[in-house]
Structures are given as structure tokens and as C-alpha cells.
Amino acid sequence: MLKGKNIPLAITFTVGLIMIVSFFIPHRPFGDIEQISLKWYSIIAGFTMLLGVDSLLGLHFRKVKRKEENWIHSIVLIAGFVMVVIAGVWGTIQYGSAFDERSFFTYIYNYFIVPLQSTMFSLLAFFVASAAYRAFRARNVDAALLLITAIIVMLGRVPVGELISPYLPKFTDWIMEVPQMAAKRGIGLGIYLGALGVSIRIILGIERSYLS
Amino acid sequence: MAISTSIWIWISALLTLAIYSFLYKDNPFYKFAEYLLVGISIGYGISVYWHNTIITKVYNPLVHDKDFLVIIPLLLGLLMFSRFFKNYSHLSRIPIAFIVGAGTGLSIPSSFEFLFKQVQGTMPTAFTIGNLIIIIGVITTLIYFFFSMEHKGFIGKVSRVGITFIMIAFGAAFGYTIMARISLFIGRIQFLLSDWLGIIK
Numbered sequence: 001m002l003k004g005k006n007i008p009l010a011i012t013f014t015v016g017l018i019m020i021v022s023f024f025i026p027h028r029p030f031g032d033i034e035q036i037s038l039k040w041y042s043i044i045a046g047f048t049m050l051l052g053v054d055s056l057l058g059l060h061f062r063k064v065k066r067k068e069e070n071w072i073h074s075i076v077l078i079a080g081f082v083m084v085v086i087a088g089v090w091g092t093i094q095y096g097s098a099f100d101e102r103s104f105f106t107y108i109y110n111y112f113i114v115p116l117q118s119t120m121f122s123l124l125a126f127f128v129a130s131a132a133y134r135a136f137r138a139r140n141v142d143a144a145l146l147l148i149t150a151i152i153v154m155l156g157r158v159p160v161g162e163l164i165s166p167y168l169p170k171f172t173d174w175i176m177e178v179p180q181m182a183a184k185r186g187i188g189l190g191i192y193l194g195a196l197g198v199s200i201r202i203i204l205g206i207e208r209s210y211l212s
Numbered sequence: 213m214a215i216s217t218s219i220w221i222w223i224s225a226l227l228t229l230a231i232y233s234f235l236y237k238d239n240p241f242y243k244f245a246e247y248l249l250v251g252i253s254i255g256y257g258i259s260v261y262w263h264n265t266i267i268t269k270v271y272n273p274l275v276h277d278k279d280f281l282v283i284i285p286l287l288l289g290l291l292m293f294s295r296f297f298k299n300y301s302h303l304s305r306i307p308i309a310f311i312v313g314a315g316t317g318l319s320i321p322s323s324f325e326f327l328f329k330q331v332q333g334t335m336p337t338a339f340t341i342g343n344l345i346i347i348i349g350v351i352t353t354l355i356y357f358f359f360s361m362e363h364k365g366f367i368g369k370v371s372r373v374g375i376t377f378i379m380i381a382f383g384a385a386f387g388y389t390i391m392a393r394i395s396l397f398i399g400r401i402q403f404l405l406s407d408w409l410g411i412i413k
Contacts, residue, residue: 116228123234
């Protein structure tokens with residue numbers, strides 16, 4: 001019986017229904033059940049992260065074992081992971097919480113993760129700009145429109161924009177509040193209608209691909 | 213101001229430069245920083261999960277409040293690992309079903325909420341050119357994404373207007389993305405010149 005899909009489908013249906021009902025009736029017992037379900041959701045969802053980490057570390061351990069290309073960098077990845085986990089445990093033992101501002105764990109966050117992430121994202125500025133130059137060279141009206149809007153928005157958000165024309169920031173605001181908002185709303189409506197359709201299909205058991 | 217003597221600032225600065233070295237070409241310094249970022253990020257993620265979920269939502273209620281109900285999600289979570297055992301891999305469907313059920317159940321009311329709010333926001337409270345443009349923009353964008361009808365004739369013309377609005381929105385989003393990245397870049401340069409080298413205040 002457990003090997004079939006009926007029990008998982010029944011679980012999906014029941015949990016989904018509880019969530020929907022508790023949204024409209026946030027009183028006892030539905031409100032309490034919703035809170036418990038959300039707590040369970042966060043606990044169970046974390047295990048999916050553990051699976052992902054297991055998969056990633058397994059891949060890099062294999063690379064090191066077989067001495068594949070960039071295997072030395074895989075050691076860096078594994079060492080980085082181990083260092084942070086040890087720092088977290090050590091911080092908890094030493095200060096009662098890994099997130100204490102004196103802990104090595106917090107130092108790793110402030111002086112490794114923050115600069116590395118922000119530098120990595122800032123690096124994208126160069127690549128997005130150069131890729132955009134190649135992709136959007138005003139070859140047709142649509143591409144030109146995209147390019148012109150991007151330039152206006154960029155200029156309108158910096159002091160030099162106001163120096164060029166005092167109307168530029170105002171025009172940027174108008175673009176953001178009117179045509180941009182209209183298209184964003186249209187796209188959003190489409191996305192959420194799609195999400196709604198897929199969610200209903202999943203709860204009713206029509207869409208079962210997640211169980212395969 | 214003088215050059216920093218803090219080992220932590222030096223680490224941050226050298227890692228920053230290692231990432232920027234990619235602007236020249238792919239090199240071992242960049243690869244080192246890249247792999248390190250992945251390693252410490254997943255380590256950080258696991259530590260946050262351990263602290264915020266396992267300790268706060270499982271260990272504390274179980275040990276201090278004697279709330280034995282939390283054993284159920286713990287066992288369900290552990291069932292995820294049944295994927296590694298061929299004969300028991302089907303059991304991993306149970307926690308997945310729970311997550312999918314909760315996720316979709318949460319998304320249905322929030323989707324309705326979003327849809328109604330957006331439609332309400334589109335309805336004009338006063339007749340202005342801006343409101344008229346918003347209504348036209350929303351309708352034409354929706355028609356552009358409506359593929360059940362062939363985009364020919366009147367529908368084709370309407371969807372052309374929709375594309376115009378979409379291009380403006382993408383252009384604005386693109387401009388914003390570039391600005392956000394440049395802002396991060398300025399932040400990193402400020403860090404290097406101020407915190408690390410002490411050249412600027």
C-alpha cells in the first residue's frame with residue numbers, strides 16, 4: 001500500500017485543504033492546525049536542504065578521490081563547509097549561540113560571506129552590461145525601446161540625471177509608476193493565475209509528477 | 213588614515229580582489245574564492261537551519277516543553293533519506309507530499325489575494341491619463357500572453373501594444389538591476405579604498 005501513490009496523494013490533498021480552510025477560517029481548530037503544519041513544514045523542508053548538501057559534498061568528495069579537474073578547489077569547498085560548521089558548533093558551546101557577535105561564526109559571515117557575495121553580485125554589473133550591449137544593440141523598435149527605457153531609468157536614479165534635466169527623475173518615476181507597473185501587473189496576473197491552476201491540479205491529484 | 217592592520221579586513225580585501233581578478237580572465241584565485249563562497253554558504257545555511265529549526269523548533273520543545281508531537285516531522289524529515297535505499301525509496305514520497313501539499317495550500321489563498329489586489333489596483337478611482345495607460349497596459353500585456361488565440365488581425369495589433377509595455381517594463385527592470393549591481397560595486401571599491409587601504413575617508 002505504501003509503495004503506491006495513494007497515501008502521498010491523500011497527504012497532499014489533506015494538508016493542502018487544511019492550509020486553504022485555515023486561511024479563510026483562522027479560528028480553532030483550523031488556526032492551530034495551520035500553525036502546527038507550518039512548523040512541521042519548516043522542519044521537513046530543511047531535510048531537503050540536507051539532501052542537497054549531501055549531494056553537493058558527495059560530488060566534491062568524488063572529485064577529490066578521483067583527482068578530477070579542479071579537485072584542489074573541491075578541497076577548498078569542503079574545507080570552507082567544515083570550517084563554518086565547526087565555527088557554528090564552537091560558537092554555540094562558547095557563547096551559547098553561534099550568532100553571538102564575538103563568535104568566529106559571525107566573523108566568517110561578516111568578513112567572508114558578505115564581501116564574497118556582494119563582490120560576486122557586483123561583478124555581474126560588468127557582464128550584464130557587456131551582454132546587454134551585444135544583445136540589445138537597437139536592432140529593432142522593441143530592442144530600442146528596452147534600451148532607451150533602461151538608460152532613462154539609470155540616469156533618472158543618479159544625481160547626474162537631475163543635472164541633465166530636472167524632468168528626468170520625474171519621468172523615471174512616471175515610467176516606474178505607469179507603463180512599467182501596467183506590464184508588471186499583467187505579467188504578475190498571468191504568473192499567479194498559472195500558479196493557482198497548477199496548485200489546484202496538485203491538490204486534486206491531477207498533477208503527480210512530483211511523486212515520480 | 214593608514215592601511216588596515218586587521219586580519220579580517222585583509223581577508224575580505226584579498227577575497228574581493230580574487231573575485232575581481234575574473235575581469236581579466238578565469239584564474240586559480242577566482243576559482244579559490246568561488247569554491248570557498250559555495251562551501252561556506254552551504255555551511256552557513258546548514259548552521260542557520262540547525263539553530264533556527266532543529267534547536268528552536270525540535271530540541272527545545274521536545275526537551276524543555278515535553279512536546280512529543282515534534283517527533284513526527286522529525287521522522288518525516290528523516291524519511292527523505294530513504295531515497296538512498298532502493299527497497300524503501302518510495303517512503304520519501306510521504307514527506308515530499310507533505311511539503312508539496314503545504315506549499316500549494318499556502319499558495320492558493322495568497323494567489324487569490326494577489327489577483328484580487330492587482331485587479332483592484334488596476335480599477336481607476338479617478339479618470340486620468342495615467343490610469344487609462346495602466347488599464348490599456350494590463351489588458352494588452354495579458355492578451356500578449358494569451359496563446360489560445362492566434363496573434364493575427366485585431367488580437368495581433370493589441371498584442372503588439374502589449375509587447376511595447378513589456379519592453380518598457382523589462383528595460384526598467386534591467387536598468388534597476390544594473391544600478392543595484394553598480395551600487396554594490398561602489399560599496400566594494402569604497403571598502404577597498406577606505407577600510408583596507410585607508411586612502412579615502
